Amino acid sequence: MTIPSTVSDVAPINGKLKVDRAAYLQQLLSLRPALDEAVGLLNVIRDRATARVQELAIPSTRDEEWRFTDLSDLLQVRFQASSEQAPTLSFDKIQPFILPEAINSRLVFVDGHYDPALSGVDDLPDGVMVTSLAAGAELLKDLPSYLAQQQGAEETFTALNTASFTDGALVWVEKNQTIVPPIQILYVSTATQPTIDHPRALVVAESGSKLTLIEEYVTLYDGTYFTNPVTEIWLDTNAEVHHTRIQHDSDAAFHIGKTAVSQARDSRYTCNAVSFGARLSRHNLEVYHTGEQTETTLNGLTIISGEQVADTHSTIAYTHPHGSSNQIHKCIVDDRAHAIFNGKVFVPKAAQLTDAKQLSSNLLLSPKARIDTKPQLEITADNVKCTHGATVSQLDSDEVFYLQSRGIDEDSARKLLTYAFAYEVIREIPVASLREKLAAIVREQQA
């Protein structure tokens, strides 16, 4: 639902932006659902974040972090509170999104509400807890050390989530346990009215444990809604987490998501983030190293078209020596769509012998498509190996010609090459059915 800009509490383009942006944020905050008094921990956390949100406003393009991503369109929408109860969905509605590999290890959330009937956690292997945050809060005395304790919590939308969430996903892997089946966290939107949801996930991998995590955002309808998720992931010493995040929202939706990762000594974290965008989508991916010899691998893929805007802001913050990271981010931008990539890597003096690689590789499929890419390396250590590169290109005419010279028409040749460009990221996903599903989506989108 779009309402005219003359409505008083929505920012007019040339009005007092700052004031109105603050009021708009407070309006979003006021939509948060009430919390069950029994969950004391969540109350404390929410109250702290509420105080923070009350100091803030929706950022504008004058804010360096939002320079290329204009949230004016968001301000034109008046969101409503999400329904207090999730709609009852039959399993066949969500079946296409369930991974066969995770048939007994999945959590399903519908419009932000945990849906035990659609989830399947009865037959989990030993050594892992997969449940709702509300249930976990009663079971785990260590929860307060992790929940909402990541750095970067003061950021506007992260704070809004923390001030608003009522439940979420909890995945907790015990020490030295290798969990073979992937754990899937599926967020399904059924919104047809403009509602806002604050999905939340906490993932803790104890020392020496190993986990494959699939986080997926999907929609059943083409509604206008706002998803504002936060996922916190903690890797204790020598833990390994292979995380895949798929974001596939409606073309009318807004999605501003945070992934905050904390890596202790010798831990290994991989994130494959695939975004098919929304009307406006943003992924803030932040990895904080808290020990030596950490390994971080970030594979990103954004595929957008039409009028979509998709932004990825990543941060890798080293604090100790001998860390390494390998990041590749690819964007495929068609029509009048606009992709943004900002990749920060912080290498302070304490992080000697860091080996950090970053590549931003972009494919523009139309003359009106736009990409803003900004590698941002801040290095004060003097004995490190840091490389970065950015390319923006169209399809190579020699490559198109090669396929044509085998009898394949030009249009099909272009689609095949675009698919191949995307596949270099998709193939890093460790779950076969998901890999194949994404490959099929990309092929179909290009068809």
Place this chain on the structure above:
Amino acid sequence: MINENSEVILSVRNLTADVDGIQILKGLNLEVKAGEIHAIMGPNGSGKSTFSKVLAGHPDYTVTGGEISFEGKNLLELGAEERARSGIFLAFQYPIEIPGVSNLDFLRVAYNSKRKHQGLEELDAFDFDDLVKQKLDIVKMNPAFLGRSLNEGFSGGEKKRNEILQMAMLEPKLGILDETDSGLDIDALKIVSNGVNQLANAENAIVLITHYQRLLDYITPDYVHVMEGGRILTTGGKELALELEARGYDWVREEEAVAAK
């Protein structure tokens, strides 16, 4: 094999072509009949590779004059994919890599696009697999290569063998091999040459574009053409290649300069 009575497959007359506004081909003439193997030799920058790309219809090259007729049809009216479907095959000097598309799938798409053009039914996956397996032997290729992404991570020799495998599948009327021998070790060169020899027959024709005489130790050409400055300067038999190997290209240029006076 030269047979005066066999059909003319390719006839190029006074061909001129530009790339990025720079003229590369400057009046090239060539006639190729069925059953013949032609070698086009010449120094770097003589226009050999440009000629192969113009024949195959690369859109970056603009034909500014002359004619190319292929089996009596005006080739210049056809796009690259139509030329391929009509029976022109270019083996690339640098074949491209396509992640995520298996060699087998790629061969099937290419093969069926030709079948469709010929008004034939597309071959189903089962029959196609049988056909490919027969052809693998021509280039001594391990069937495991069919499941791998097209050319990705292939060695130079594997890529060139893969080009010949594609040629074996598509059975072109005219096969153009652009520097297929470059970068190959002697074993790979033998396999590739042996593959080409198996594919050459009385109904088709082969044009080898090469910098080195070495290839011609394994594939015997009926004609050797020397190209320089965007034209064919001189034409001879197999012995011309040996002379070029021994004397370099300068003497050809000098003789041409004398003849031009």
